[in-house]
Amino acid sequence: MTEPTVSPPPARDLCGTMLVHRRMLNESMSYRSQRAVIENRALQYEIGRLSSARRGPVVIPVVVHVVAGRDHPEQNIDDEQVHSQITVLNQDFRAANPDVSKVPDVWRDLVADTQIEFRLATRDPNGEPTDGIVRVVTDRPGFDHRDGVKSSRTGGADPWPSDRYLNMWVCQLAGSLLGYATFPGQPPHLDGVVIGHSFFGTTGTAAAPGNPFNRGRTTTHEIGHWLNLFHIWGDDDGACSSDDKVADTPNQADANTGMPTFPHVTCANGPNGDMFMNYMDYTDDAGMFMFTQGQLARMNACLEGARASFLAAMPEAEAEAVRADGSRHADAGEARGVPDGEVERLLHDSERLTTEALHDIRAALNTVAGYSRW
Amino acid sequence: MSGEPPDVVGAWLHSHEEDTETAAVYRPADHPFRPSRRPRRGLEFRADGTFTDLRPGPDDRPREVPGRWRDEGGGRLRITFPAGDGAPSDLSVISCADGVLMIAK
Numbered sequence: 001m002t003e004p005t006v007s008p009p010p011a012r013d014l015c016g017t018m019l020v021h022r023r024m025l026n027e028s029m030s031y032r033s034q035r036a037v038i039e040n041r042a043l044q045y046e047i048g049r050l051s052s053a054r055r056g057p058v059v060i061p062v063v064v065h066v067v068a069g070r071d072h073p074e075q076n077i078d079d080e081q082v083h084s085q086i087t088v089l090n091q092d093f094r095a096a097n098p099d100v101s102k103v104p105d106v107w108r109d110l111v112a113d114t115q116i117e118f119r120l121a122t123r124d125p126n127g128e129p130t131d132g133i134v135r136v137v138t139d140r141p142g143f144d145h146r147d148g149v150k151s152s153r154t155g156g157a158d159p160w161p162s163d164r165y166l167n168m169w170v171c172q173l174a175g176s177l178l179g180y181a182t183f184p185g186q187p188p189h190l191d192g193v194v195i196g197h198s199f200f201g202t203t204g205t206a207a208a209p210g211n212p213f214n215r216g217r218t219t220t221h222e223i224g225h226w227l228n229l230f231h232i233w234g235d236d237d238g239a240c241s242s243d244d245k246v247a248d249t250p251n252q253a254d255a256n257t258g259m260p261t262f263p264h265v266t267c268a269n270g271p272n273g274d275m276f277m278n279y280m281d282y283t284d285d286a287g288m289f290m291f292t293q294g295q296l297a298r299m300n301a302c303l304e305g306a307r308a309s310f311l312a313a314m315p316e317a318e319a320e321a322v323r324a325d326g327s328r329h330a331d332a333g334e335a336r337g338v339p340d341g342e343v344e345r346l347l348h349d350s351e352r353l354t355t356e357a358l359h360d361i362r363a364a365l366n367t368v369a370g371y372s373r374w
Numbered sequence: 375m376s377g378e379p380p381d382v383v384g385a386w387l388h389s390h391e392e393d394t395e396t397a398a399v400y401r402p403a404d405h406p407f408r409p410s411r412r413p414r415r416g417l418e419f420r421a422d423g424t425f426t427d428l429r430p431g432p433d434d435r436p437r438e439v440p441g442r443w444r445d446e447g448g449g450r451l452r453i454t455f456p457a458g459d460g461a462p463s464d465l466s467v468i469s470c471a472d473g474v475l476m477i478a479k
Contacts, residue, residue, distance in 0.1 A: 145413075145435035175387055176407035176414055180435035199409070213409060225433055235432045255412055282411040 034185035045301035052300035061121040065157035067171040081204035088216030099289040112296040142172035163309035167192030181225035184306035193222035215285035228302040232280045240267035248294035255282035388415040400475040
């Protein structure tokens, strides 16, 4: 035991510092290692060496954490606004959005029905009934981009298990931020999307006059990241050197904003130019209305890799039915849109990927351990 | 710029809507900015000489790049980063008053 009032000797300081340094380095290396595995799998789907085994839609259970300031009741958005966002997602990801008809003819064949649907959770992590909406009152006037909204210790709401639920946090965001996401491979306690309440759904605070982000597309965009999609311009600061690792989206220089006019040519991508109506560009909500087949391949790689738990898991309603009648167990996988044999294959795949990731992490840890001896 | 060095200590976000042909306009991070899907570039100057460059990131939030800053006089600020995080750069402060930081483009 050490007296709390006694300052530790310098050597201990150094040791503590090194521990923190090593932890951060290890976490970073772990993330990088997992990202490498995830990108390798995405590439195999992109080039056709692997293809999706999914048959029919997958349903992602969603929990919406509404984190509202004590003195700001408008931040406590109502159920209708939450439901309006779920409706948008189920239109956008199924190519059932009315404005999909505005896709230019040259890209109409590329429009993807991703066969991904979203439902508010009906069971909480303990199996208790829920409406899938968690409400938290906070003393904080708002949150920045540093994940504070994701923990009750920092005035936010703790996530539900990220291998079973897509966590969405809705709050007041600072600095004019609309929202942000995590790519697959992030630590589970940070996994999910954060959306400013004025840009969530289509009613309530999102329906303010003059709001160009009033159609729920911020959440569509962020979930695109959650399913491992990159920005369509490749995040290369206006250069043409990098793209989004999707072949059927033209390489473009930088983000488009507002409501561009077709065609908008950059990076010698004429005559059709930028696919600025893609959900992964930065246009106004009314200006984005499509995912492509190539983007769907990346999403499938993610769903059958890093996020395979959503395919393999039994739907909550199905689980309830199984508890009542064990004979329905055999149908659970099919109801999820994946044939039974494929569930097993996906589980094997997931296990293999985990093993590979652990191998990489061990290698990285050995490197760090070797370094620390100096 | 001459006289007292500019007091730029604080967190600033790019108010690109207010840019002129020659100046980039920054305002304090708590300014009621217009919503923007593109994350705003940010500059955080601390009194101890540390600096954070907030650059638009691939997940829609600013990516924080830590560095250091020093006042070189005449309104010039020298920004440096650890190796691999970016080349040193100079910022030329045109003015910093009344909650508006103007930097030469």
